[in-house]
Amino acid sequence: MLNRFLSRCLLVAVGFMATLPAFADKPNVVILATGGTIAGAGAEATNSATYQAAKVPVDKLIAGVPELSKVAAVRGEQVFQIASESLTNEHLVTLGKRVAALAKQGDVDGIVVTHGTDTLEETAYFLNLVVRTDKPIVVVGSMRPGTAMSADGMLNLFNAVNVAAAKDARGKGVLVAMNDELNSGRDVSKMVNIRTEAFRSPWGPLGMVVEGRNYWFRLPAKRHTMNSEFDIEKIDVLAPVEIAYGYGNVSDTAYRAFAEKGAKAIIHAGTGNGSVSNRVVPTLRELRGQGVHIIRSSHVNAGGFVLRNAEQPDDQYDWVVAHDLNPQKARILAAVALTKTGDSKELQRIFWEY
């Protein structure tokens, strides 16, 4: 009796396995599409710079790379369809919550976010800060639309799905897969606006992906994802933080305007070592006295390195320094950190640790 029951269970189980789709043994990867050039289309194959971003839907992006099905069971969701320069804090929160929800699902092994390249570095850093998972999250874009000769989007997407499907990509924080390189979502930024080799980290890539295989050379040193104190499930609104650019002949107009509009912090995108013009220092001290945080970053190209009290008496002024974060990344961290604390010493700790 028992034998017959067990053999019947075995038959049912075998039958069930036989009906599983062919990719049952493959990792499950979800592609969240937001727009950008990777979804762009130009009129001619010679249009590598003249095109419309955010046109091609996610299912067409996936259909355009049939090799994806050899790597993973891939499905797509169209979260937004916009050029990334138009993304807002609200878009970031919506995307972050969707990524976090998918990461909690047992039937999701990795997530790819297709994204415009203009603010890709901001979104990648944001997800790195607030999504509590060690599953691979890979942000990818392209510098040329899929309609152009030598378009880079197909291979970038193939690489990104490979990385998202790979166990060895777990626990490395949010990754950016562009131009065969794997960069940390924290470190990488768009350094060039007209070449496929556009994204670089001041501290170098974490690795490379070649023909579907990842080669790792270093690991992130700063806190991220599972080791972050921030959780997108507990964040609904990011703090208003603005960026004011430093340059010769600068005035305090922008800083005052931002403060009047309710900025909780102003990122000073300073020259050199986060330097502040003596024409502006009194205003920044006055705004700090009114409760606005002042965070010194640097707009030098290949990566700033701002230290406390080196260029300005930060201790005396109660200012914060952004260390190696460029102004746009400093804005992201401040917008997240200010959802938890308004204490300047705590903010500085957070800027050292993330």
Ligand code: DAS
């Ligand atoms: N406008 C750019 C963006 O959406 C296009 C791109 O490079 O992706 O970020």
